[in-house]
Amino acid sequence: MSKNVLVTGAARGIGKGIALRLAADGHDVAVNDVAANEAELEAVAKEIRETGRRSAAITADVSDPASVTAMVAETADALGSLDVMVANAGIAQVLPLLEVTPEDWDRMMAVNARGIFLCYQAAAKQMIRQGNGGKIIGAASIVAHRPFALLGHYSASKWAVRGLTQAAAMEWARHGITVNAYCPGIVGTAMWDLIDEKLAESEGIRKGQAIEKYSNLIHLGRVSVPEDVAAYVSYLASPDSDYMTGQSVMIDGGIQFS
Ligand SMILES: NC(=O)C1=CN([C@@H]2O[C@H](COP(=O)(O)OP(=O)(O)OC[C@H]3O[C@@H](n4cnc5c(N)ncnc54)[C@H](O)[C@@H]3O)[C@@H](O)[C@H]2O)C=CC1
Numbered sequence: 544m545s546k547n548v549l550v551t552g553a554a555r556g557i558g559k560g561i562a563l564r565l566a567a568d569g570h571d572v573a574v575n576d577v578a579a580n581e582a583e584l585e586a587v588a589k590e591i592r593e594t595g596r597r598s599a600a601i602t603a604d605v606s607d608p609a610s611v612t613a614m615v616a617e618t619a620d621a622l623g624s625l626d627v628m629v630a631n632a633g634i635a636q637v638l639p640l641l642e643v644t645p646e647d648w649d650r651m652m653a654v655n656a657r658g659i660f661l662c663y664q665a666a667a668k669q670m671i672r673q674g675n676g677g678k679i680i681g682a683a684s685i686v687a688h689r690p691f692a693l694l695g696h697y698s699a700s701k702w703a704v705r706g707l708t709q710a711a712a713m714e715w716a717r718h719g720i721t722v723n724a725y726c727p728g729i730v731g732t733a734m735w736d737l738i739d740e741k742l743a744e745s746e747g748i749r750k751g752q753a754i755e756k757y758s759n760l761i762h763l764g765r766v767s768v769p770e771d772v773a774a775y776v777s778y779l780a781s782p783d784s785d786y787m788t789g790q791s792v793m794i795d796g797g798i799q800f801s
């Protein structure tokens with residue numbers, strides 16, 4: 544059955560992959576990103592419309608409460624309801640914990656923890672008003688289970704998502720809303736380009752070597768692509784996952800066992 548979906552951080556990377564997969568599954572999909580990425584976001588919405596599904600491109604900063612409320616209202620206006628929220632937007636920063644400033648910490652938490660919380664909460668309020676339940680899905684990470692050195696404050700923000708996902712699942716179950724998170728390992732996106740570059744700088748190695756080093760720990764033998772994550776989100780958005788809530792599952796090629 545076709546559902547009305549909103550995916551944040553969908554101008555590129557994993558969010559774009561999820562938006563295109565959910566459209567291919569037969570859903571109508573509104574997409575969000577920051578205003579600076581409006582052109583790329585519009586291109587994703589156009590690509591979705593070309594598949595025959597409805598879409599809307601909504602620029603908003605997910606760390607801003609008023610913008611998130613407006614984004615959810617705009618999605619419900621454009622598509623008729625909000626049935627599935629994919630709170631995907633996130634940022635990363637490579638820095639030793641001894642050098643993380645309070646401002647670095649606050650920026651990380653503002654987008655990755657508060658932003659996910661605001662999206663979860665605004666979506667839940669909308670779904671409760673609609674009265675038909677819903678599915679809320681958030682971006683955590685393998686580092687929400689097993690932190691990576693030099694990604695300390697990023698890891699903390701993803702542990703926050705994992706805890707929030709469990710608490711929200713408990714509180715909103717009575718409204719028929721399930722809440723789950725996805726925990727990718729290493730996905731070849733702009734985010735990992737940046738991580739690789741910064742790790743290379745800090746370890747005095749060449750660009751490309753850091754991701755190579757981490758890739759050697761992946762039992763399935765390759766870095767993942769957004770489609771790997773999107774396939775799991777497709778399941779979370781489908782009725783097949785109706786009895787699953789509060790989970791933060793790793794899609795990591797087995798790197799967790801290294
Ligand atoms: N790439 C990876 O290896 C992994 C990524 N993740 C998580 O998956 C999610 C997506 O990551 P990628 O696609 O790799 O990153 P990316 O950097 O390629 O894309 C993230 C998108 O989110 C948008 N965004 C950032 N801040 C925003 C804000 N305040 N409001 C609205 N949009 C905002 C960016 O503009 C960008 O388009 C993130 O939450 C990330 O932490 C988790 C585990 C691994």
Ligand SMILES: CC(=O)C(C)=O
Nearest residue numbers: 635684685686728729
């Ligand atoms: C970006 C991220 O979450 C990892 C683990 O690389």
